[in-house]
Amino acid sequence: MNNYTFRIKRFDPENDTVPRWEEFHVEMAPTERVLDGLIKIKDSVDGSLTFRRSCAHGVCGSCAMKINGKNGLACQTLIKDVSFSPDTVITLEPLPALPLIKDLVVDMAPFFEKNDKVLPYLINNEPPPERERLQSPEDQHTILQSITCIMCGCCTSSCPSYWADKEYLGPSALLKAYRFIFDTRDRSTEARLERVAQVHGLWRCHSIYNCVEVCPKEIDITGHIAKLKSLSVKKALSGRKSLKKK
Amino acid sequence: MKGVWGWLFQRVTGVILVAGLLIHFIIMHYSGPEQITYQYVMERFSNPLWKLFDLAFLISVVYHGFNGLRGIVLEYVSSAKLLKALQIALLAFAFLLTATGVYILTA
Numbered sequence: 647m648n649n650y651t652f653r654i655k656r657f658d659p660e661n662d663t664v665p666r667w668e669e670f671h672v673e674m675a676p677t678e679r680v681l682d683g684l685i686k687i688k689d690s691v692d693g694s695l696t697f698r699r700s701c702a703h704g705v706c707g708s709c710a711m712k713i714n715g716k717n718g719l720a721c722q723t724l725i726k727d728v729s730f731s732p733d734t735v736i737t738l739e740p741l742p743a744l745p746l747i748k749d750l751v752v753d754m755a756p757f758f759e760k761n762d763k764v765l766p767y768l769i770n771n772e773p774p775p776e777r778e779r780l781q782s783p784e785d786q787h788t789i790l791q792s793i794t795c796i797m798c799g800c801c802t803s804s805c806p807s808y809w810a811d812k813e814y815l816g817p818s819a820l821l822k823a824y825r826f827i828f829d830t831r832d833r834s835t836e837a838r839l840e841r842v843a844q845v846h847g848l849w850r851c852h853s854i855y856n857c858v859e860v861c862p863k864e865i866d867i868t869g870h871i872a873k874l875k876s877l878s879v880k881k882a883l884s885g886r887k888s889l890k891k892k
Numbered sequence: 893m894k895g896v897w898g899w900l901f902q903r904v905t906g907v908i909l910v911a912g913l914l915i916h917f918i919i920m921h922y923s924g925p926e927q928i929t930y931q932y933v934m935e936r937f938s939n940p941l942w943k944l945f946d947l948a949f950l951i952s953v954v955y956h957g958f959n960g961l962r963g964i965v966l967e968y969v970s971s972a973k974l975l976k977a978l979q980i981a982l983l984a985f986a987f988l989l990t991a992t993g994v995y996i997l998t999a
Contacts, residue, residue, distance in 0.1 A: 810967040843893035845966060852963075875899065882896040 647673050648732040650725060652683055654695070655739040656749050665746070669735075676726035680736065681709055684720060684750075696749035704862060707798030711750050712739040717800035717860040741803040743812075757799045760815045764823035764841055769834035785830040792825035792870055794863045801857035801867055813846040817857035817867045820848065824870045827877070836881075843878040851875075902959050905952040912949040943997055950993040958986040 650672055657665040670687045681699055688695045698708040702721045709720040714728045714737050729736050744752040770779065795818065802808050802816035815823075823842045826832045842848055848871065857867040923932070936942045962982055969975045 807967060812970075814967070839893055843896055845895055849895045849899050849963075850967060878893055878896050879900050882893060882900075 647675055650674050650683065650729055650732060651735045652687065653735045653737045654687075654750070655737075656695070657740075657746055658694070659748055674725055676724070676729075678725050679721055680713055680723045680725065680728065680738070681720035683725065683736070684709075684738070696751050698751055705796060707796035707862075710741055710798035710800045710803075710862075712741060713737070717741060717804045719798060719800070719862045722862050741799055743803045743805075743809050744799065752799075752803075754799060756812065757802055757816070757818065758797075760802070760819040761797065761822055763815060764819050764826075765834060765838055766819075766822045766826065768826065768829065768832055769837070770831055771833065779831045781829075781831055788828050788830075789825050791865050792821050792828075795821055795825070795865060796863060797822075798862060800860045800862060804856040804860045806854055806856065807850045807852060811846060811850055814850040815842065815844075815847050817851070817871065820851065820871045820874060821865065821867050824874055827874065839874075839878055839881060842874060848875050848878060898959065902956060905956040908948060908952040909956055912945070912952060915945070916949065937997070946997055947994070950990065950997070954986050954990050954993075958982050 652670045652672060654668055654670065655665050656662075656668050670691055672683050672686050672691075674683055674686070681702060684695070684697055684699070688697075697711070697720070699721065700706040700708040702709070704719055704722040707719070710717060711720055712718075713720065713723050720738075725736070728734075738750060740746055740750045740752045744754065744756060747753050797818060799818065801821075802818045805814075805817055808814050808816045820842060823838050827835050827838050827842075851868070851871045853868050853872070855868050858865070858869075861867060920928070937946075962979060965975065965978045965982070969978060
């Protein structure tokens, strides 16, 4: 067990006008997680410390925050990976670029609104088959990575294009668009491309790779967005006839 | 879909710039400042292939640069009025530079 220092950016909307830094010292084993530290602080030092967490096992995406300057999941980050010696301070901040509510909690509404814009559900008006709509293992493989997204918001809030342009759909929503556009069971590619290939859509991605860098599920988001760009170009080159039919 | 051609052309001009800049730098650097005289430039201009190269290079540079600036404006400017004004200004400036270049090349 070592004594670790947590430096946490705090904000109480009832008393603070700007966020302030507060330090906490916690006895922890280096193999424990950052989330364990937060829970210890809340349980035994300061019950007013506010943060989101639900599953605590890297599935729900609730505990996304900026850990030592890099977005990530507190439940998936071990103390020994961010604090190489007990003297190293562990800095925790809320996700950037999203409205701050309290301490490490941000308003995710703008993030989910972007997600809704790309029609994030299967659209297929063909009569349903007797059993399920089948998909070959190869077809499944095309969208496998994009399906593992847990929508924690690490990517979009780490994207410099999103920092500058709050209308930008952001990497997460574009990845969701990929997930359905390249799903062989889906029939609404054109409607989705129409929403995605826009001034505040695909073309605001400048392949900065911050999203890939921070993704806790290690998804090659920039690569997926590049495939959407190339699909848009192919559609434009092959004429807009197919678009007009729908 | 919007902006597909604009983006594609940005990529195409980018590729032209990689090759074009290399040729441009070699000429400017290795011919030496004392050699780039009126005579030398006019001799180059009399060759239609160099004219074509210079024209393609000019259009690529202006488009790539100004479309890049437009991208920055689209991202950082939220006021609709200012956005429109800046885009018109950029377009006018790009047009002025292209026209000047074309005039020099064809005069």
